[in-house]
Amino acid sequence: MSAAKITTSVIRQRKETGKKITMLTAYDFSMAKLLDDSGIDMLLVGDSLGNVILGYDSTLPVTMEDMIHHTRAVSRGAQKAMVVADMPFMSYQVSVEDALRNAGRLMKEAGAQAVKLEGGREVRAAVEAIVQAGIPVIGHLGLTPQAVHSLGGFKVQGKSREDAKKILEDAKILEESGVFAIILECVPALLAEKITHSLAIPIIGIGAGAQCDGQVLVTHDLLGIYSGFSPKFVKKFADLHSSVTEAILGYKTQVENGTFPGPEHSFPIDSEILERLY
Ligand SMILES: Nc1nc(=O)c2c([nH]1)NC[C@@H]1CN(c3ccc(C(=O)N[C@@H](CCC(=O)O)C(=O)O)cc3)CN21
Ligand SMILES: CC(C)C(=O)C(=O)O
Numbered sequence: 001m002s003a004a005k006i007t008t009s010v011i012r013q014r015k016e017t018g019k020k021i022t023m024l025t026a027y028d029f030s031m032a033k034l035l036d037d038s039g040i041d042m043l044l045v046g047d048s049l050g051n052v053i054l055g056y057d058s059t060l061p062v063t064m065e066d067m068i069h070h071t072r073a074v075s076r077g078a079q080k081a082m083v084v085a086d087m088p089f090m091s092y093q094v095s096v097e098d099a100l101r102n103a104g105r106l107m108k109e110a111g112a113q114a115v116k117l118e119g120g121r122e123v124r125a126a127v128e129a130i131v132q133a134g135i136p137v138i139g140h141l142g143l144t145p146q147a148v149h150s151l152g153g154f155k156v157q158g159k160s161r162e163d164a165k166k167i168l169e170d171a172k173i174l175e176e177s178g179v180f181a182i183i184l185e186c187v188p189a190l191l192a193e194k195i196t197h198s199l200a201i202p203i204i205g206i207g208a209g210a211q212c213d214g215q216v217l218v219t220h221d222l223l224g225i226y227s228g229f230s231p232k233f234v235k236k237f238a239d240l241h242s243s244v245t246e247a248i249l250g251y252k253t254q255v256e257n258g259t260f261p262g263p264e265h266s267f268p269i270d271s272e273i274l275e276r277l278y
């Protein structure tokens with residue numbers, strides 16, 4: 001069965017229809033297929049793979065090669081869902097030329113349908129150039145994890161009047177620059193609601209309350225298999241840590257006591273064939 005791809009126009013329309021956008025992270029083929037089969041609209045190959053897959057303590061060390069490698073795998077598993085690739089730290093900040101070349105690689109070499117980058121007015125020129133090249137862009141405001149060191153930690157953003165105003169202004173600047181959606185991370189719910197109502201493009205929240213046009217989460221967090229951070233905004237919809245541990249202990253026990261593999265997992269041969277073999 002070939003399902004039609006979710007396009008940027010489908011995502012934009014959700015603002016009018018009110019049907020919520022669902023987005024989740026995927027870093028590999030098998031998970032991409034699972035999420036796609038479940039009808040998730042957008043798969044984000046997040047640079048959070050630095051934490052979740054590669055074991056770094058931030059997203060800063062993630063490279064273009066890492067992102068291309070994982071985006072290629074996810075693209076192979078996504079029939080319907082839109083594949084969005086995060087632009088890693090320092091792949092779009094140095095120059096507009098770099099930003100455009102790297103966005104192009106994620107589309108051309110890795111099969112993404114859109115790219116995402118962090119920041120507001122400071123990335124305006126990069127966003128405009130990428131959009132002009134025909135590449136759909138998603139913005140990312142509020143808690144921008146690539147700026148963890150200048151933000152002084154993973155903290156809620158936009159709590160002061162000044163900070164709230166700056167985030168709203170940045171959202172409008174990104175909209176004018178041509179992004180088709182914005183991820184809003186870790187901001188007070190009422191600020192997210194105001195931004196959602198002030199813009200014509202969809203706002204996809206993470207730790208930004210229920211009034212956004214859609215939601216995104218790190219899949220490993222909602223499944224209960226990542227224990228590096230536990231932000232308040234994560235809801236564990238499953239406890240895979242426990243069920244995976246139980247399965248692995250079952251395997252270990254059965255190998256050690258000889259009950260696995262059983263005859264049903266083994267291949268037969270006529271015993272005559274083995275006679276006088278030695
Ligand atoms: N697995 C995973 N999940 C994520 O959500 C995620 C990543 N990795 N890697 C990149 C960033 C890091 N993120 C984080 C990490 C920690 C908090 C956190 O603990 N926030 C505090 C805020 C406390 C406050 O300011 O009041 C919290 O309690 O939620 C938030 C976002 C989001 N991203
Ligand atoms: C948390 C989401 C929005 C993200 O940017 C990532 O997974 O890298």
Ligand SMILES: [Mg+2]
Pocket residue numbers: 046047048059086145
């Ligand atoms: Mg990211």
